[in-house]
Amino acid sequence: MATVETRVEIINKYGLHARPAMQLVETANRFSSKIELSNGTLAVDAKSIMSVMRLAGTKGTILIISADGADAQEAADAIVALVNDGFGEMDEG
Amino acid sequence: MKLADVIIGEAIVPELNSKTRDEAIEELIESLATNGVLPKKLAPLAQKAVLEREQQATTGIGRGIALPHAKLKGIRKPIGTIGRSSQGIDFSALDGKPVFSVILLLSSPDNPDEHLQAMEVIFRHVQRDMFRKFLRQADTKEAMTDLINEADELG
Numbered sequence: 001m002a003t004v005e006t007r008v009e010i011i012n013k014y015g016l017h018a019r020p021a022m023q024l025v026e027t028a029n030r031f032s033s034k035i036e037l038s039n040g041t042l043a044v045d046a047k048s049i050m051s052v053m054r055l056a057g058t059k060g061t062i063l064i065i066s067a068d069g070a071d072a073q074e075a076a077d078a079i080v081a082l083v084n085d086g087f088g089e090m091d092e093g
Numbered sequence: 094m095k096l097a098d099v100i101i102g103e104a105i106v107p108e109l110n111s112k113t114r115d116e117a118i119e120e121l122i123e124s125l126a127t128n129g130v131l132p133k134k135l136a137p138l139a140q141k142a143v144l145e146r147e148q149q150a151t152t153g154i155g156r157g158i159a160l161p162h163a164k165l166k167g168i169r170k171p172i173g174t175i176g177r178s179s180q181g182i183d184f185s186a187l188d189g190k191p192v193f194s195v196i197l198l199l200s201s202p203d204n205p206d207e208h209l210q211a212m213e214v215i216f217r218h219v220q221r222d223m224f225r226k227f228l229r230q231a232d233t234k235e236a237m238t239d240l241i242n243e244a245d246e247l248g
Contacts, residue, residue: 014205017212018160019150049154049187050220056213058206 004072006065008079012086016057020087025049027078033069035079040064046079094210095245096218099198102238104128104174107231109195111176114184118143118161121176121197131199135167139199153186157229158219162198164208171211173198175237177229193229194219218244 010016016024028035028046035046039061044051046065057063063083067075104124111117122139125131131139142163146152153159159182174197181191196215200208218224224244231237 015209017205017209018152018162022150022154050156050158050216053154053216054213054220056209056216058209 002070002072003066003068004076005067006076006080007062008065008083010057010059010061010063010083012089013059014089015059015061016052016055016063018053020082020089021052021055022049023082023087024079025052027082028075030078031067031069031071031075033067033072033075035068035072035075036066037079038064038066094207094214096214096241097238097245099171099173099211099214100196100241101125101128101130101172101174102234102241104130105234105237106174106176107233107237109176109178109182111178112180112182114147114159114161114182114192115144117176117178117182117195118147118197121161121174121195124176125172125174125197125199130172132167135165138167139163139165143197143199151185151187153184153192155186155188155190156225157181157190157193158225159184159186159192159195160198160212160215161195162200164200164202166202168199168201170204171198171200171207173211173215175228177231177237179232194225 037046111120126136176195184192
């Protein structure tokens with residue numbers, strides 16, 4: 001068991017709107033670890049779509065990822081990769 | 094930003110006539126246009142944009158809630174409305190269940206942060222079991238507007 005905490009900056013223009021929020025939740029749900037996301041003000045369960053939609057992180061927001069469990073590192077890495085990829089939106093204006 | 098700033102009370106539809114997803118979206122866009130909030134000439138564009146977004150990925154996020162939305166040129170600030178379906182509408186929701194509260198949101202493409210603020214205030218309230226329950230039960234514009242104002246007061 002491991003606890004991993006890491007941070008990543010939101011880089012896509014529209015930030016954590018509905019579509020990226022769903023991708024993030026989908027990604028989190030692939031892992032068995034408990035995963036929490038925070039925007040500095042609010043911490044939510046990364047596996048709950050209604051909760052993640054509340055984060056509404058704008059471009060520039062630092063997301064804090066905390067994962068606890070057997071696959072905590074993979075979980076954190078996967079979420080970081082998704083955010084660093086701009087949720088696939090970096091080609092959009 | 095408050096829920097009452099985003100949700101246009103006069104445009105609330107307390108009982109949708111529509112039985113399908115696309116019709117419900119059209120009915121809500123129509124309501125925004127009829128109430129003078131959305132320029133009539135933008136209505137067909139709004140319909141197209143919202144449906145395109147809906148087809149990419151369902152906005153039926155579960156627990157009876159759907160958030161069809163789009164960014165549209167000509168919109169200055171986020172405008173939204175709520176439609177209630179007592180029978181439930183199939184939105185291909187993530188939990189496989191019908192949608193009873195359809196929250197339509199149209200935002201400006203030039204202000205991503207405002208769109209996120211609108212999303213945040215909507216989900217802050219929609220996440221609460223009691224709010225969703227009362228939203229589903231409220232069967233008049235006044236009841237739904239009261240609910241929204243109370244929610245804003247609670248914070």
